[in-house]
Amino acid sequence: MPRLVASDVARTLRERIMSGDWADRRVPPERALAAELGVARNTVRRAMRLLSADGAITRHVGRGTFVVTAPPAGPDVDGTDDLAGTIARMEGASPADIMEIRLLLEPAAAAFAATDASIGDLAAVEAAHREAVAADDMPGFETWDAEFHHRIFACARNELLREFHALVRVLRNRAPWFDMKKRSFSETRRLAYCQEHGAILAALLDRDPEGARGAMHAHLKTVETNILRR
Amino acid sequence: MPRLVASDVARTLRERIMSGDWADRRVPPERALAAELGVARNTVRRAMRLLSADGAITRHVGRGTFVVTAPPAGPDVDGTDDLAGTIARMEGASPADIMEIRLLLEPAAAAFAATDASIGDLAAVEAAHREAVAADDMPGFETWDAEFHHRIFACARNELLREFHALVRVLRNRAPWFDMKKRSFSETRRLAYCQEHGAILAALLDRDPEGARGAMHAHLKTVETNILRR
């Protein structure tokens, strides 16, 4: 097996950057790092290239390598489209509206996932399901429940759909959602959710788009009744 | 029938992927697997080919074989919202992905609109329709076409849905969409669009949710064929 040392080196360098070593922003020279890590300079150079591609460091011939502190994110100056405003208005979305959107997006995503998902994707969904079943406290279950839903979106080959759900997920973590979830949480409901998740997962593993769509729809209907007390 | 060892091997490899071995995404080299399973390398290769065709693994000469997992992108488990990242990733959405989303949202919005819209809302939709019919140049029609669709969303009583469509609308004005629309524009197509818009509007005025949903779906299918050249 090739040893893939470069990515390991990149990881340790990242950790050092994060941990605040080199707070003066100065990174030791390649040759020194190579000696210290017991690795060839070319290998260090590859790792550096990864970091540089991420924008984590800047390099100058003759001067050295430096940690980038200023966030590379230039807030879009163009401002032509009112994206920020759109997002801001989304923040005020009501739980009922959010549920309506989820009922629109998630069954479709489940159907896509049933046809598009790779084995690895499904393994990830299954792992999230197992974690959710194992979790017995409310925050733990909440995390893995969200992860379960998100990984289903990740199966679908539509990036935009994935990002839309990321947006919904953010909204779900805002008030007044979080409080409502907390109030409506109970062990019996958690078990019911796990069972419904299991049905969804089974349909995905069967590669049954309509089954997945139906199972997801049923699950969300349950959630809706619980959350909105209908 | 011959022994079909290859598919057996493929099955056991699938099981190992699902069981979470190789969680680091690295699959042992063919030669190692062949030795371990007591089978020829060519047989392992056939099995690998099956998995690769499924999209379960990716393979690179000189590097090795890796399990395909859901892209780590997306809202990380660390809980940060990363709205900016979400928006940034949306910008790169492909026309095909956007069409898929539109096909998901807009028929539903039309159905909602048929039941929820006020008289004034419908008058606004009708006005946009008339303007689109009257416009004979590409930018003018484009504007009123977008406005027509947007006003239908405005009819729905779901603010979040409205904002989601605002997002889609922003993306539609980005490259490479705009170019594709421009290329696909023609007078006959404009007339076809106007006619389909008329059908949607008629269903809305009839307060016929399913009719509106169907008309919108048919319209978007037309757009899809024109834009994506299918």
Place this chain on the structure above:
DNA sequence: GCTAATTGGTTCACGATCGGCTCAGAAAGA
């Protein structure tokens, strides 16, 4: 100001590893 040391950038050769490919022969059904 000039020189030498430092530092990143580039290139090469080498060996090891790994997937891609081909071929001849054995084995097992039809």
Place this chain on the structure above:
DNA sequence: TCTTTCTGAGCCGATCGTGAACCAATTAGC
């Protein structure tokens, strides 16, 4: 017998890590 499948072997090309040399820009010391 004929076809399909598996086996075993060999060769190719790609990637990676190593080690080394040399270049170019910058800095420090004189």
